[in-house]
Amino acid sequence: MDAIKDKNVLPFRIDYVNSVKVGTVQDAQVSAIDTEKALLDTRRLYQIVKYTLEHFDQKTRRASSYQHALVTNVAAIVRSRHAAQDTVAEIKQTQRAHGFNAIFATASIEAAKRYYSQFQHQQAELTPDRRLKVGLIYSYAPNAQSQEGILDEEDFDPNAMHGDDRDFLEDAIKDYNEMFGTSYDTSADKFQNYYKDLSLRLKNRQIDLVIVVNMFLTGFDATTLNTLFVDKNLKLHGLIQAFSRTNRILNSVKTYGNIVSFRNLEKETNEALELFGNKDAQGIVLLKPYSDYYHEYENKVHELVGSYPLGQQIVGESQQKAFIALFGNILRLQNILSSFDDYAGQEIISERDNQDYRSIYLDLFAEYRKNGNSDKETINDDVTFEIELVKQVEINxxxxxxxxxxxxxxxxxxxxxxxxxxxxxxxxxxxxxxxxxxxxxxxxxxxxxxxxxxxxxxxxxxxxxxxxxxxxxxxxxxxxxxxxxxxxxxxxxxxxxxxxxxxxxxxxxxxxxxxxxxxxxxxxxxxxxxxxxxxxxxxxxxxxxx
Incomplete structure (x- = not known):
């Protein structure tokens, strides 16, 4: 499977959020009754959306910032879509983006509608700066997913949709128009333009979360996308395709793709990895358990405090390079640990000491880059600075x-x-x-x-x-x-x-x-x-x- 072997992708990290914790339907009960109807229970959806809103900043690293090239002429590109000879080239401008974005994959159009309503309801009382920009897109597909695990492509003809489904989507597109000053609707041409506009804004990191059924789960790549929230059954090729939307390489802050599943897909995930990779694929494409990273983090911090106590000057090039490498390792481990729910409150270094160590690290960065390219974090073959990771905790x-x-x-x-x-x-x-x-x-x-x-x-x-x-x-x-x-x-x-x-x-x-x-x-x-x-x-x- 290309998604496993590709050197331009990152590993996955998968959270299985137990349905007992997020709703009223237990897995054992679900298998014996009308599954999808039970899983659409309003109380369950409420808890899932509540969890998503509470953990969204953590999963998508909203506290981090990085340089990202935005397409500034989205409207012109969308308008030129039909005439290949008049295709408009992308005009990009580098700006600082904060965090990454996400897709929320649902099992049906009905589920997508209910989730969209829940997000609207729960965000109504939030201040504008705390509300997520949420989009919605779906269209007609003959099946939710084929028996072979292939995600069916959705038709771009909204006329095939049920009247209520189309009316709901029309209202959601109106919400989108208000957010971005656009004028799309569910007519054939404008719906395709809406799809194109939405895909560009996902890549631009201008929208936070898009609720889908199958759209964007196959063949769509946005490097700013790092999280997939899943409330649908996936398997085999469809599972790998969907998960792979999250793990395209962007920068040193994005070290893996996040999968947050509200259904237990562990068996399906293992089967898919074995089929499209090999029996050892799990160790290649899945992150290690939290305890492994935290144990390594503990050891590195104890080494830092013991070898480089604050208040003592780091003398000599060899000691400076050792400190740079050690603190860089700690920054990378903190970067991974920060998206684990278990890490909250378990930080070993105080914020004050962290600031002092970052200050020493930046002093050495300034010293080592004097005679080199000031824009590069790799000074030479054996000295690399993790400045993007330092900027995650940027003071404004x-x-x-x-x-x-x-x-x-x-x-x-x-x-x-x-x-x-x-x-x-x-x-x-x-x-x-x-x-x-x-x-x-x-x-x-x-x-x-x-x-x-x-x-x-x-x-x-x-x-x-x-x-x-x-x-x-x-x-x-x-x-x-x-x-x-x-x-x-x-x-x-x-x-x-x-x-x-x-x-x-x-x-x-x-x-x-x-x-x-x-x-x-x-x-x-x-x-x-x-x-x-x-x-x-x-x-x-x-x-x-x-």
């Missing part, structure tokens, strides 16, 4: 401002020194904020006792940004208005355009008597300064994603 500006407010309230009460130390520690442990430490500390020193902290912060950042940009303009004799517009566009787009003609429009006129290399050197010097400026002030807005 909102958290820092909360500490600043606390510092201001405690100023003069004897506790402000500890809070000030906490601010410095948090900034030092942040890959994106540590090079802005002087700005943050200057702000803390100058903050008033009366005005709102967030308001003062915005004014402070705006003033500093203007001052430092004007210094660059003055030093390099740049065109003021053009440079200000150039930088404004960079912050709007999230990237600094250093290629093309835009950068040349801000440079001063070049004398014909200037040496041939003078213009190129000038341009590169300006690019270097503006790049440093852009990185320095990116991510400093309150609520702005890091």
């Amino acid at each position: 500006v909102d958290y820092i401002l909360m500490l600043v407010e606390k510092y201001r309230q405690e100023h003069g009460n004897g506790e402000d020194k500890e809070i000030r130390s906490e601010i410095s520690r948090a900034v030092d442990a942040s890959p994106t904020l540590r090079d802005k430490k002087d700005l943050i500390e200057t702000f803390v020193d100058t903050i008033s006792l009366t005005n709102p902290v967030d308001q003062e912060w915005q004014q402070f950042v705006s003033q500093k940004r203007e001052q430092e940009l004007h210094t660059i303009i003055s030093e390099e004799n740049l065109k003021p208005e053009s440079t200000e517009q150039f930088i404004q566009n960079a912050f709007r787009d999230g990237t600094l355009q250093t290629s093309g003609t835009a950068i040349t429009t801000i440079l001063p006129p070049t004398s014909r008597f200037t040496a041939s290399g003078g213009h190129a050197e000038k341009k590169q010097r300006v690019i270097d300064k503006l790049t440093a400026f852009f990185k320095r002030f990116t991510g400093l807005g309150q609520g702005e994603e890091q």
Whole structure:
């Protein structure tokens, strides 16, 4: 089976969530009665959706962030779908994404409808920032799954659907239209466009969860997809196909695909792995038990604390490389353990000590990359830094401002020194904020006792940004208005355009008597300064994603 042998895929981790825990129907009872009717019991569905909402952030790693290339012209691509000669090329832009996304596979259209209603109901009282963006898609299929374990392809003709099923889907698509400003419906052409739009937004990480029957379970790849919630019977080829949607390689944060099954598919999983791989395939494509990883984590942490106690300098290149390798192993183990329910509250290193070790790790990263490519995490053959894993626990500006407010309230009460130390520690442990430490500390020193902290912060950042940009303009004799517009566009787009003609429009006129290399050197010097400026002030807005 290609899904097992492919070197471009990751292993699975499977959670079997016992139906006794999530509902009112026990497995032994289910086998003796109308199975699917019993499994659609409202109380059971309520508990499953409740579990999914409570564990969604954990399973999809919402606390982690990473660079991801988004397709920015989704609407244009969808419109061009029918005319091959007018096919629109994808325009991509790199942005920071938070966590991964998921598919929820159901046994029937009726089940999909009921699950969608449950998600709508249970999220109604959540604040908008806590609600998942949930989509729904299904169409007519002759069978839920063939006897051979093949997932049947669903027809793209909505006319074949039962009237009530189509009406429900029409309403769900209206919800989708409100989320993304689209205008799809269940008419033949627009439904296919809806499918294409939904698939692109899944790949873009713009939607959190899509409820399906069979769609997207075969032949669909989205590297941002890491979790499959399953409440349907799967076996053989269909099981492997469905599970394989989750394990496409993306980055060092995504180390495996998550399967959360609300039915006991352990026997079916083992049979499928043996049939399409070999009798030892389980050890290749399934993660080890929680206890194995936790035992290794314990040993590594004890080694870290014993060999590299905080407060003692790590002397010598060999010791530094050993620390880098050891802490990198701990980061990878924490990354795996964090999605196990059993790990909650079992962390051995305190958050404070974790920050201090991350700070040491980042200091060494800065030191080792001085003479290399600053964008690479692999410095040389024997030194690799897990910076993406460090960024999982990234500190944002909102958290820092909360500490600043606390510092201001405690100023003069004897506790402000500890809070000030906490601010410095948090900034030092942040890959994106540590090079802005002087700005943050200057702000803390100058903050008033009366005005709102967030308001003062915005004014402070705006003033500093203007001052430092004007210094660059003055030093390099740049065109003021053009440079200000150039930088404004960079912050709007999230990237600094250093290629093309835009950068040349801000440079001063070049004398014909200037040496041939003078213009190129000038341009590169300006690019270097503006790049440093852009990185320095990116991510400093309150609520702005890091």
